[in-house]
Amino acid sequence: MISIKNVNKSFGDHQVLTDVSLEVPKSNVIALIGPSGAGKSTLIRTINALEPVDNGEITVDGTSIHDKKTDINVARTNIGFVFQSFNLFPFLTALENVTMAPMKVKGLSKEAAEKRGKELLSSLGLEDKFDAYPNRLSGGQQQRVAIARALAMDPTVMLFDEPTSALDPEMVTEVLDAIRKLAKDGMTMVVVTHEMGFAKEICDEIVFMAEGKIVERAAPSKFFTNPDTQRAQDFLSKVLNH
Amino acid sequence: MYQYDWSVISRNMDVFIDGALKTLEISAISILLAIPIGILFGLGRISKNKIIFIISSTYIEIIRGVPLLVLLMWIFYVLGQFFSLGSYWGSIVGLALFAGAFIAEIVRSGIQGVPKGQMEAARSLGMSHTKAMTHIILPQAFRRVLPPLASQFIMLIKDSSLVSVIAATDLTLNAKNLVATSFRSIEVWTFVALVYFIMTFSLSLILRYFEKRLLKSET
Numbered sequence: 001m002i003s004i005k006n007v008n009k010s011f012g013d014h015q016v017l018t019d020v021s022l023e024v025p026k027s028n029v030i031a032l033i034g035p036s037g038a039g040k041s042t043l044i045r046t047i048n049a050l051e052p053v054d055n056g057e058i059t060v061d062g063t064s065i066h067d068k069k070t071d072i073n074v075a076r077t078n079i080g081f082v083f084q085s086f087n088l089f090p091f092l093t094a095l096e097n098v099t100m101a102p103m104k105v106k107g108l109s110k111e112a113a114e115k116r117g118k119e120l121l122s123s124l125g126l127e128d129k130f131d132a133y134p135n136r137l138s139g140g141q142q143q144r145v146a147i148a149r150a151l152a153m154d155p156t157v158m159l160f161d162e163p164t165s166a167l168d169p170e171m172v173t174e175v176l177d178a179i180r181k182l183a184k185d186g187m188t189m190v191v192v193t194h195e196m197g198f199a200k201e202i203c204d205e206i207v208f209m210a211e212g213k214i215v216e217r218a219a220p221s222k223f224f225t226n227p228d229t230q231r232a233q234d235f236l237s238k239v240l241n242h
Numbered sequence: 243m244y245q246y247d248w249s250v251i252s253r254n255m256d257v258f259i260d261g262a263l264k265t266l267e268i269s270a271i272s273i274l275l276a277i278p279i280g281i282l283f284g285l286g287r288i289s290k291n292k293i294i295f296i297i298s299s300t301y302i303e304i305i306r307g308v309p310l311l312v313l314l315m316w317i318f319y320v321l322g323q324f325f326s327l328g329s330y331w332g333s334i335v336g337l338a339l340f341a342g343a344f345i346a347e348i349v350r351s352g353i354q355g356v357p358k359g360q361m362e363a364a365r366s367l368g369m370s371h372t373k374a375m376t377h378i379i380l381p382q383a384f385r386r387v388l389p390p391l392a393s394q395f396i397m398l399i400k401d402s403s404l405v406s407v408i409a410a411t412d413l414t415l416n417a418k419n420l421v422a423t424s425f426r427s428i429e430v431w432t433f434v435a436l437v438y439f440i441m442t443f444s445l446s447l448i449l450r451y452f453e454k455r456l457l458k459s460e461t
């Protein structure tokens with residue numbers, strides 16, 4: 001579903017991604033983990049071309065994302081993206097946040113967009129928050145609205161860049177539950193996360209990055225008990241012991 | 243001892259009212275022209291197109307670097323050689339160009355003040371740059387620019403007093419003429435200051451009221 005081939009990317013003369021290749025089969029959930037500065041955000045952002053690449057190829061559902069001939073706006077409707085800092089539109093209510101893109105991009109009628117938006121918000125436990133502005137919502141609620149907003153475009157893949165890192169601990173679960181439900185429904189996902197328990201539980205594969213390279217890929221059961229590389233062992237001993 | 247004679251005010255009230263109305267008229271037309279100028283050049287200032295950027299920056303920098311008084315003189319005496327603007331339209335063009343440059347900077351900083359994540363979120367949903375601008379960025383920029391824009395409107399009323407130097411009829415010119423015939427400079431200028439203050443302060447209250455009403459729904 002997602003195919004990343006030999007991607008390189010630099011900011012100035014700082015090489016941030018070095019020859020990264022990764023396949024994500026349909027309905028798989030990949031956890032992207034690694035130390036801060038490893039290039040996880042940069043990589044996940046190249047998948048919907050929020051970040052351009054220097055070379056290499058990325059295809060999502062058969063569409064070559066960085067090809068000049070691709071209409072990136074159409075391609076992006078197929079790729080949901082959830083940010084660490086939510087990035088909700090503060091001047092719109094929760095429901096308006098969710099209906100804006102379906103109406104303006106897909107040309108849905110207001111009625112159709114609202115019907116779908118209400119379904120999505122309700123399915124994420126936000127049935128009493130349709131008319132709330134973001135600044136009236138908790139972090140966990142805001143992130144769930146952001147997930148609903150992405151899902152409203154009916155994407156075939158979902159990308160999450162540290163979706164729970166900006167949340168108070170007691171709100172992490174509600175957001176992880178939402179992602180867990182998507183996994184159960186067979187959504188193809190890449191999740192950058194520091195939630196190791198979550199990664200272990202729902203992910204089909206762990207991809208460990210350091211210094212712009214994929215250092216190790218393994219099934220969670222293997223990765224968390226017996227990683228092959230020293231780099232991954234060091235990382236795990238740091239995050240699991242604290 | 244100076245003998246105050248405040249009756250000069252009441253006897254010439256029509257002169258003050260005429261002048262104040264002219265001041266408001268010139269300011270209002272100038273602002274109405276300055277807003278589209280400001281939006282256009284403000285957008286130009288953040289344009290990726292080099293030529294548009296350079297034109298916008300040049301305009302803004304020149305206007306910000308020239309005193310309004312000199313700009314008005316220049317329009318009246320230099321541009322006046324080629325276009326017969328007269329003092330009325332010369333004043334309006336001068337004020338509009340002047341306020342336009344400042345509004346352009348307000349618009350630019352309003353747009354750039356919207357967090358980067360807003361554009362990214364909009365684009366990640368499949369909106370084109372233009373759609374994201376129209377539906378997500380500009381509405382937020384608009385809310386941000388309201389207070390500085392209001393100050394700019396008020397400033398313009400005050401700045402408009404300079405048009406008297408190119409003989410445009412306004413409150414200040416009427417006052418000057420009245421002083422020249424009545425020799426009552428203390429009374430006249432005191433009253434003129436009061437009238438300017440009343441005009442700007444009421445406008446300030448009105449704008450504040452609209453700003454509150456507009457933003458009320460979102461908090």
Ligand SMILES: Nc1ncnc2c1ncn2[C@@H]1O[C@H](COP(=O)(O)OP(=O)(O)O)[C@@H](O)[C@H]1O
Nearest residue numbers: 011014016034035036037038039040041042043
């Ligand atoms: N826009 C940018 N400009 C310059 N350097 C950047 C930019 N974004 C990220 N970087 C650098 O790229 C490296 C990888 O960053 P990032 O992808 O955010 O890492 P991670 O998400 O794994 O913490 C870091 O060294 C970071 O400083």
Ligand SMILES: [Mg+2]
Nearest residue numbers: 040041042162
């Ligand atoms: Mg990151």
